[in-house]
Amino acid sequence: MPKPEFIYVVYIETTPEKLWEALTSSEFSKRYWWNTEVKSDWKVGSPFALVMNGAPTDVGEVLEVDRPRRLSYTFHHVTSEVARRERPSKVVFNLEPHGKLVKLTLTHEDFEAGSKLLDGISKGWPAILSSLKSLLESGTALDVPLSALGIEGIE
Amino acid sequence: MSKPEFVYITYIETTPEQLWHALTDGDFHERYWFGHRVASDWKVGSPYRFAKQGSPSVEGKVLESEPPKRLVYTWDSCSPEARKERTSRVAFDIEPRGTVVKLTVTHDNLDEGGKTLRDISGGWPMVIASLKSLLETGRPLPAELALTQETSDA
Numbered sequence: 464m465p466k467p468e469f470i471y472v473v474y475i476e477t478t479p480e481k482l483w484e485a486l487t488s489s490e491f492s493k494r495y496w497w498n499t500e501v502k503s504d505w506k507v508g509s510p511f512a513l514v515m516n517g518a519p520t521d522v523g524e525v526l527e528v529d530r531p532r533r534l535s536y537t538f539h540h541v542t543s544e545v546a547r548r549e550r551p552s553k554v555v556f557n558l559e560p561h562g563k564l565v566k567l568t569l570t571h572e573d574f575e576a577g578s579k580l581l582d583g584i585s586k587g588w589p590a591i592l593s594s595l596k597s598l599l600e601s602g603t604a605l606d607v608p609l610s611a612l613g614i615e616g617i618e
Numbered sequence: 619m620s621k622p623e624f625v626y627i628t629y630i631e632t633t634p635e636q637l638w639h640a641l642t643d644g645d646f647h648e649r650y651w652f653g654h655r656v657a658s659d660w661k662v663g664s665p666y667r668f669a670k671q672g673s674p675s676v677e678g679k680v681l682e683s684e685p686p687k688r689l690v691y692t693w694d695s696c697s698p699e700a701r702k703e704r705t706s707r708v709a710f711d712i713e714p715r716g717t718v719v720k721l722t723v724t725h726d727n728l729d730e731g732g733k734t735l736r737d738i739s740g741g742w743p744m745v746i747a748s749l750k751s752l753l754e755t756g757r758p759l760p761a762e763l764a765l766t767q768e769t770s771d772a
Contacts, residue, residue, distance in 0.1 A: 473628075474747035474759055562762050593629035596747070601755050607629050608716040 468572035469585045473592050475565050477599040479558045482565050483531035485595055486556055489514075495594040495604040503536070511536040518542075523551055533557055538571070543616050546580040567592070579615070586612045622735060623726035626742045630719050632753040634712045637719050638686035640749055641710055650748040652764035666691055678705070687712055693725070695734055703729040706738075721746070 475482060485491045489500035496513075499520070503511040505528050513521040523537035535555040540546035553573040559566045569588060574581045590612060594605040630637065640646050641656075648655040651668070654675055658666030660683050668676040678692035690709040694701070704727065711722040723742055728735040741764075748759035 472743040474744055474763060476751060476757075476759065563760055564763060589627040590629050593750070596750065597631060597754055600751055601631075603631070605629050605631055605718050606716055607718055607720075611715040611720075 466572070467574040467576060467578055467581055468570060469581065469588060470571075471569045471588050471592060473567050473596055474561065475567060475596045475599050476563060477565055479531035479560055479565050481599060482558055482567060483534070485599060486534060495598045496591050497609050505534075523554075526553070527555075531558055540580050540583075543579075546583070549575050549578055549580055552578070552580065552584075583614045583616075586614050621726075622728050622730055623724060624728070624735070624739050624742060625725075626723045626746055628721050628746050628750055629715065630721060630750045630753055631717070632719050634686035634714055634719055636753060637712050637721060638689070640753060641689055642685075646752075650752040650758040651745055652748070652761045660685075660689075681707065682709075693734075695737065697733070699733045700737070703732045703734050706734055 485495070487501060487503070487505055489502055492499055492501040497515060499513050499515045501511075502514055503509055503525055505525060507525055507528055509525045511523045511525050512519050520542050521538055521540050523539055525536050527533055527535040533556065535553060537551040538554045539551040540549075551573075552571060555570045555572070557568040557570075559568075569592065571581075571584050571588065590605070590607040594607060598604040640650070642658070642660050644655045644657050653670045654668045655670070656666060656668050658664055658680060660666070660680055662680055662683050664680050666678060666680055667674055674696045676693060676695055678694050680689075680691050682688055682690035688709065688711050690707065693706045693708050706725060706727045709722075709724045709726075711724070713720045713722075723746060725738050725742065728738070744759070744763055748763070752758040
């Protein structure tokens, strides 16, 4: 049985520093992440939250901060009852320079067997990271309709 | 669906027609696919081939061709090691989503632990990232990116 996890790799024409800023700045995240603000002071042990249109959707704790190479936090979805009952999962971003590009590897892991959240994030991350790549390369984020992702509980 | 499989989803600011063109036109293909040019008449049952500077790299036949929604072909890498493996299969699904297009690449019927599985797992994120950049910005990703993988395979 494969480990319940989601891994996504994307190559972006940018610098590790700009990508780090994009992953940790709420002003930046609002532009590519459906108006979601990434909130934290980014110190190990500090709280982390995603706040969409003023309401928290996911909360956690910062686990690793190695700017601009590696960032990780725990991730607990709080808007759906089913996901709220699951234990927190873990998000890891690895940033590696490749010439004029950066290879971004997202690993979202530590899910319970049969996790409902795993299905949702597997649909969400490709849209978020596609939009992030567009914003960094062309200056314009994507307008991917959230409702078109087919995530249960999101209209 | 046969395991193991590799699935990669991306969203691109383009139209289904432009994306179909990008997947099937030799000139365009060569620009984002790090010099690999594709040729086929894209009729079901027809052969297709990738070639880099005239040297064949991948070949197969067209299984499904429904512009601009779905393209499926068999996949046989021309490297000596991969030739011993079974024929795998690649499906491209193109779906409009508001002002953008969702592209799903599904590569299946792969040998467990084989060279093809290893190569394509590293290769698709590079190719699709370059395709997206070319369609959105007019510039593909630099070809040196693919060389890092080709070198590590040698």
